[in-house]
Amino acid sequence: MPRGRRRLIAVVLALLLVPILAYAVAAATLAGEVPPDTRVAGVDIGGLPPEDAEAKLVRELSGRATVPVTLDVGDDEVRVEPDKLGLAFDAKGTVASAQDGSLTPAGVARSLFGHRDIAPVTTVDERRLATAMAGVAEKVDREPREGGVSYRGLVPEPVLPKAGRRLDQEGAARAVRRAYPAGTGAVTVPVREVAPQVSADKVRQAVSTSARRAVAAPLTLTSGTGKAELSPEQIAARLRYVPDNRGGLRPRFDASGLAADLDAKLVSEDRRPRNATFRITAGVPKVVPSRAGMSVDAAALGEAISAALASGGRTVEAPLRRTEPRLTTEKAARLGVKEKVSSFTTRHPCCAPRVTNIHRIADIVDGHVVMPGETFSLNEVVGRRDRARGFVEAPMILNNRFVDDVGGGVSQFATTMFNAVFFGGFEDVQHVPHQYYISRYPAGRESTVSYPQPDFRWRNDSPYGVLINTSHSGTSITVQFWSTKRFEIESKSSQRYNVRGFPSLEESGPECIPMGGVEGFTIDVWRIFKKDGETIKKQKFHTVYAPEPKLDCT
Structure with missing residues (x-):
């Protein structure tokens, strides 16, 4: 081979070997170390052996990795612990990522002439992350407030709609994975707006049109020969306009509180269900059988009235359904x-208007059966005392004075029943003593009642039923409880103390009712529960009576 060609080949080989040798030397130098000028979240681990680099990352970033992640959801922030997100910083994996490709020619060149920023490697428990995002969604998500119409008296009022919001859980999970474990600043997560079904314009339109027409006149309910009328006030009290799922509003009438009152007007007595009750014969309770019957179907009635109001109709055929009585013959026989188990009588002068009210409320309650565990409310059972139900005007205490009101005097029945509860050993739930002491009642063992408050309530805390049996004469009222006896009850009272004199006053006017004047005092009464002669427990009743003024009407 000619000398010139050999020289050329030597030059070419030299040119080829120089970079190869340079790469080999550089690669040999970098081998076993993290490439120079390599940073992970601002931490320089360049030139360190893998073990040292890993230790430095743990030392520098472990604090950040345990900082709660703050999620920015627009107008609020939610903080979540990393372990609940299923996230953990992987220092070893991060070092491996930094070394990956570092000995390739390109990697060697980058190590010699550039720098590397490596994202931290994290481990993710996808199930825990998804669960955490669902938990965040429970805090963040807000259903839209749907528009509608309510009523203030007979005036329809708009309930304007408001948009809701919903967290994009998958997008939020991605944002959290990207940001962890930066340790600073909030992570903005995607939240989208949820529009309501009905626009504000549709709501305003309903207020000015259909909602006004709905309460412009009474509505008539019929059933066979029965008839009842709902006043505009009754309609408005139970009517709302709600989304119809087509972008508009529809009327929705709630008849659930009406059905029981309507039964008496729309269903004849011989067709209505009748509860089993008891008749006391020769001192022994005997079951009077129950009977199934027909009653107003409240749910179907609400739908029928809603449909009539939507179409402009003012007459509705009330739907009926077969109804079993609350207390069947079989259940009554098993009530014990x-x-x-107790009886109490209070006395009153004959023939005053208040006596009419005492007898009327006693007749309404007579025969009522209180089931085991049930709380008896005198106001719920009797309802408002009005003339239509046979009550009359009689004196009662109101604002520290005697005034005439329909139903006055029924507190004597409440007091009589309270003592039947007391001596029957049943649980006192709510009783309010009279403001002034009334001498015909036992001091500290009496209760007032008015409608709707104060109520008189007691709970049948026994496993047996309780039959309430009432009777009255021209000068007395008696309440008896029939059940299974559990306790012997004794009553013990303290002396009256903190006795206070009464003031003497004069007033004038046609509504003035004289008051006799009674001292105020405090008294304690103990209810003592006994069984087989042994005291089981004691219950204290503490009562404070205000002085009743002596009022002369001039």
């Missing part, structure tokens, strides 16, 4: 109503 077998003996008189």
